[in-house]
Amino acid sequence: MTVRLAPSILSADFASLGAQVAAAERGGADLIHVDVMDGHFVPNLTMGPAVVAAVRRVTTLPLDVHLMVTDPDRFLDAFAEAGAGILTVHAEVLPHLSRTIQAIKQLGCLAGVALNPSTPLSAIEEVAGEVDLVLVMSVNPGFGGQSFLRNSESKIARVRQLLTGARSVADIEVDGGIDPGNVGLVVAAGATMIVAGASIFGTKDPESAARTLKGLALEAAGAGRR
Numbered sequence: 001m002t003v004r005l006a007p008s009i010l011s012a013d014f015a016s017l018g019a020q021v022a023a024a025e026r027g028g029a030d031l032i033h034v035d036v037m038d039g040h041f042v043p044n045l046t047m048g049p050a051v052v053a054a055v056r057r058v059t060t061l062p063l064d065v066h067l068m069v070t071d072p073d074r075f076l077d078a079f080a081e082a083g084a085g086i087l088t089v090h091a092e093v094l095p096h097l098s099r100t101i102q103a104i105k106q107l108g109c110l111a112g113v114a115l116n117p118s119t120p121l122s123a124i125e126e127v128a129g130e131v132d133l134v135l136v137m138s139v140n141p142g143f144g145g146q147s148f149l150r151n152s153e154s155k156i157a158r159v160r161q162l163l164t165g166a167r168s169v170a171d172i173e174v175d176g177g178i179d180p181g182n183v184g185l186v187v188a189a190g191a192t193m194i195v196a197g198a199s200i201f202g203t204k205d206p207e208s209a210a211r212t213l214k215g216l217a218l219e220a221a222g223a224g225r226r
């Protein structure tokens, strides 16, 4: 198993989004992570399908769309239409999680389920065999640039156990506060997709920041022979 880097454009300079995405791509980005916030599920407002469509026009990388919204079912079609490759929804807002996962797949996208730091694994136990990825939030969602919560490491390891038990090879994505100092730890714990915003786009040289982070992640994955 290898590890992929998904720079989050939340911390990018929106006035130069095309150039910022291109820099991340040159630095080895494997996907582009788009944080959609509705000011309700999380206390912030960000982007919608129009931004996804705009990013779709400037890169061939898959778009990894993270829906931090109260009613994601209403918007799945619009994001799929805009060019999302992965649609990740939060378990906390979905009483019929399996139905939403199937709806995402029917739209031709990969289906992800995200867990807030305080949400137990049991929220995804029954759908472990259906999901394409599990996103472990390592900060409370809403803003870029927050500090990594250390207990996320053990949560990643427990998600891997749950997936293995369900005979699933789904990705585990970690999102929030990832930087060169902790990326190796989360990869060692079992993360296969790394989201990073501030530690890439908050620097003067996003291309080289992405390259450094990806190098460290691959090194850790190699060390674990995964």
Ligand code: DX5
Binding pocket: 008, 010, 011, 033, 035, 066, 139, 140, 141, 142, 143, 144, 145, 146, 175, 176, 177, 178, 195, 196, 197, 198, 199
């Ligand atoms: C937080 C978002 C993250 C955020 C990560 O609510 O889901 O994707 O952009 O940014 P950093 O890496 O700056 O914590």
Ligand code: ZN
Binding pocket: 008, 033, 034, 035, 066, 175, 195
């Ligand atoms: Zn995110």
